[in-house]
Amino acid sequence: MNPLWLATRATGEISLVLFTVVTIMGIATTKGWASSRWPESVVTLLHRNISLLSVVFLGVHIGTTVIDGYVPIGWLDVVIPFQTTYKTLWVGLGTIAFDLMLAVIITSLVRRRIPQTLWKGVHWTSYLMWAVAVVHGLGVGTDQLLTRVLAAAMTALVLGAVVARFLTPHRQDDPVVSVTTRTEIRR
Amino acid sequence: MSGHIVTVDRIACDGFGTCAQLLPERIILDEWGYPIIDPTPVKGSEHQHAKRAVNACPRLALKLVKAPHDAPARPVAQRR
Numbered sequence: 001m002n003p004l005w006l007a008t009r010a011t012g013e014i015s016l017v018l019f020t021v022v023t024i025m026g027i028a029t030t031k032g033w034a035s036s037r038w039p040e041s042v043v044t045l046l047h048r049n050i051s052l053l054s055v056v057f058l059g060v061h062i063g064t065t066v067i068d069g070y071v072p073i074g075w076l077d078v079v080i081p082f083q084t085t086y087k088t089l090w091v092g093l094g095t096i097a098f099d100l101m102l103a104v105i106i107t108s109l110v111r112r113r114i115p116q117t118l119w120k121g122v123h124w125t126s127y128l129m130w131a132v133a134v135v136h137g138l139g140v141g142t143d144q145l146l147t148r149v150l151a152a153a154m155t156a157l158v159l160g161a162v163v164a165r166f167l168t169p170h171r172q173d174d175p176v177v178s179v180t181t182r183t184e185i186r187r
Numbered sequence: 188m189s190g191h192i193v194t195v196d197r198i199a200c201d202g203f204g205t206c207a208q209l210l211p212e213r214i215i216l217d218e219w220g221y222p223i224i225d226p227t228p229v230k231g232s233e234h235q236h237a238k239r240a241v242n243a244c245p246r247l248a249l250k251l252v253k254a255p256h257d258a259p260a261r262p263v264a265q266r267r
Contacts, residue, residue: 029245032203041208044245112247 004068009142011061013150016137018054020154022047023130024161026123031168055105062098090139093132100129130158191229192254193237195222199248206249209240228254 025047034040062078071086079099082092107114107122134155137147193213195206202220212233213225229237229251241249 039208040203041205041243044203044205044243116247 002068002070004064005070007064008061008068011057011064012137012140013143013146015054015057015061016134016147016150016154018050018057019130019133020157022051022054023126023158025050026126027161027165031165033168051105055101058098058101087140090136090141093136093139097129097133097136100125100132104129127162190254191234191237191251192226193224193229193241194250194252195224196248196250197221199246201246201248203245205243205245206240209243210236213237214240222249 025043028034028038028043029040029047032040034043066073066075066078071084073084073086073091077084077091077095079095079102081095081099082088084091103122104126107119111119134151138151141147193210200221202216204216204220204222206222207214207216210233213229214222217223237251241251
């Protein structure tokens, strides 16, 4: 077995798990889900740092795929989708997910210098990125059983978090309640 | 580095409270979770921590800025 090929598969699965964790932590950050064990600052910084860690694994995943050379996937295919002869659609979806990730990372790095709405808009595509990446993994089809089990578990986690996100009232929504509370407290 | 103070953009702040967790020596939260910040200039050893708190603010509301000349040298409460 070619070690590069094994590395591609392993880092693909690891990336799936890490991106899921990052996505859920991102949702937790926006909603301020925190406790004394998981304070706000811990969730925020873990979201940031684990996303950088997952980029490393994704870098290895992509790097070993191209270097391996068993299937013809070149460096341009890393950023330009649907140009490969090998599993054009499924590999191309991986490329799209990578492009979206680049956009999310770059806008986050220059967040202080760009309009916040732009940063937020691009950051929303993380959901799409995550979903496209999962489909890429399922479609490419190596390690069917592991990928399917992981994808099912990770999808359940993210869907659960998304549902909880939309069930949690927006931070901006409570001022009406808080104003009354504030007045009562002042009295 | 001295001559810098920590400030908050009160419109951008949503009261996440991250700053008070990362910089408790300068920031406490009021009863609604919004920061009350020590207005005195940041001392040398605190600078790194202040910067970390500024970078961690989820709303980019916390800032480390050059102290204006009329910044109090000591906490307001102690001046009285």
